[in-house]
């Protein structure tokens with residue numbers, strides 16, 4: 389069966405079972421069952437202020453609790469969910485689950501910070517995302533400022549009028565928009581600013597280059613300064629080492645997310661993080 393180290397990392401050890409996921413027909417059947425049997429759950433990964441280490445927000449990441457395989461990563465099933473159209477049902481469910489969790493944390497008296505959810509371009513093409521967000525926020529009594537939306541850079545390329553209109557409508561609710569995996573597509577920063585994106589999440593491939601090459605650092609620095617000039621905030625994804633964090637501090641990257649700070653975790657563990665509030669040692673500076 390699938391094995392988990394309890395920290396959001398999952399590996400398959402049984403080739404016969406992992407083959408289950410490789411057969412498209414069986415995977416699709418499994419996804420349908422997973423929706424009906426409520427086998428999906430959200431994990432949460434903190435984003436912290438690069439300078440102070442304060443928990444500022446978090447990302448909701450989907451997990452499938454498979455009865456035989458254990459926790460299955462979205463990388464295994466999102467592509468087929470998108471190809472089969474099931475992403476529309478799953479995406480609506482994710483919006484509801486995130487709002488329900490925010491409401492539960494509020495009832496528990498937690499110091500709640502915003503949650504960002506990943507929205508597939510297929511959901512935007514279909515339309516109605518704004519309506520789903522409004523309905524879920526209202527249903528659970530949650531403020532729009534507590535919800536944020538991530539959309540990959542590649543989803544915004546080209547003349548995608550439906551997506552652009554929907555994004556503008558969502559932003560008008562007070563929901564912040566994040567560009568996910570920035571640097572992997574070909575959109576320009578000025579194009580992203582025209583779309584009024586609030587936050588740029590730089591893909592972890594670029595974070596990985598930070599300690600290893602001067603070019604990597606120069607590239608990241610250019611992204612940060614252009615984003616700031618355009619009044620966008622920058623998040624570094626996939627921060628895994630203290631060295632990367634130190635460089636990102638020097639580059640004035642606003643927020644960091646990655647295994648060095650915390651792995652994705654269940655909601656209860658996330659609540660503990662909210663109470664702790666500062667997840668890194670603050671930086672000592674002479675003029676502080």
Ligand code: C2E
Pocket residue numbers: 396433448449450461462463466479482505506507508538568569592625626627628645646647648652
């Ligand atoms: P993403 O939105 O770019 O999410 C970040 C991914 O990087 C997550 O993988 C996270 O666990 C992983 N990660 C975080 N920190 C580190 C690190 O320091 N090192 C490394 N190597 N990885 C790190 P995850 O949870 O497996 O999700 C994979 C992708 O699946 C996400 O990439 C997102 O595109 C998609 N996804 C996840 N949840 C949803 C969802 O609810 N809806 C949709 N449509 N897509 C989702």
Ligand code: MG
Pocket residue numbers: 447506538568
């Ligand atoms: Mg994301």
Ligand code: MG
Pocket residue numbers: 568569589591625
């Ligand atoms: Mg990403």
Ligand code: MG
Pocket residue numbers: 569
């Ligand atoms: Mg990604």
